[in-house]
Amino acid sequence: MSHPLAARVIGHGPPIALLHGLGASGRYWGSAYDRLGVDHRLVVPDLLGFGASPRPDHGYGPDEHAAAVAACLDAARVREPAVLAAHSAGVVVALRLAVTRPELVRAVIAVGPPLYRNAQDARQHLAALGAMARLFANDGHLAEVACRWVCSHRDAAAKLAVLSRPDLPAEIVRDGVQHSWNSYSETLTGLVLTSNAGEWLDDIDVPVVLIAGDRDAACDLGWLRTLSARHLNVRLEIWRGDHHLPLTEPAAIVQLIDAVYER
Numbered sequence: 001m002s003h004p005l006a007a008r009v010i011g012h013g014p015p016i017a018l019l020h021g022l023g024a025s026g027r028y029w030g031s032a033y034d035r036l037g038v039d040h041r042l043v044v045p046d047l048l049g050f051g052a053s054p055r056p057d058h059g060y061g062p063d064e065h066a067a068a069v070a071a072c073l074d075a076a077r078v079r080e081p082a083v084l085a086a087h088s089a090g091v092v093v094a095l096r097l098a099v100t101r102p103e104l105v106r107a108v109i110a111v112g113p114p115l116y117r118n119a120q121d122a123r124q125h126l127a128a129l130g131a132m133a134r135l136f137a138n139d140g141h142l143a144e145v146a147c148r149w150v151c152s153h154r155d156a157a158a159k160l161a162v163l164s165r166p167d168l169p170a171e172i173v174r175d176g177v178q179h180s181w182n183s184y185s186e187t188l189t190g191l192v193l194t195s196n197a198g199e200w201l202d203d204i205d206v207p208v209v210l211i212a213g214d215r216d217a218a219c220d221l222g223w224l225r226t227l228s229a230r231h232l233n234v235r236l237e238i239w240r241g242d243h244h245l246p247l248t249e250p251a252a253i254v255q256l257i258d259a260v261y262e263r
Helices: 031-038 062-075 089-100 119-129 131-138 140-152 154-164 170-175 181-193 197-203 221-230 250-262
Strands: 007-010 015-019 041-045 082-087 105-111 208-213 234-239
Touching (some): 007 031, 031 041, 041 062, 062 089, 089 197, 105 250, 119 181, 221 234
């Protein structure tokens, strides 16, 4: 069943899509990225189950997320391969789209990629992805109780979230409560804990740039170095910063996206 994604669509020209991570929305890629719409067709969706996009009861694995983004690109009249810039769990969606619909993808820029050797390693890094991820890693029942409370008290939960994360823009934090237990937990499990997304690089021919912050505890730098060494089309860059490089280094990421079309 098709579930149209809510998306911000700007401009005309060679296409670019920006994919957010877990517990976020398209607003994570804020106004600093809108300049990409001057010379490009810019598509910034809320991923399936998050933000203003539909929240079906089930179906939040990599294939479902990738299919929803593919349908979004089609609805936005994207008719040529797009550069996909993705953050955190959105990286897994981008990589899956490059596997299942390679004709839609020109390159992948993967910021804060949650790529791990196995589920055990993923759980060890999970705490860095946020409070709900930390709860889920240690006690799935407690996470479900907390998430269902958030879903039933979104206004109060949004206010508490803003108070708990003064380091992030308030509108981004507020959007972090716009999900359901199923969309959150199934996405976390399918995209982070059990995806084995690193293995998909064997089937991807387009350029992939992995960008990790040197203080990003969510990234397994050793494994990212191994993946980069194994694949000629994969390049690893380590920048100064934490898990939120799209917020702290927008100019550098925009420049990297532009560079793909300048080659």
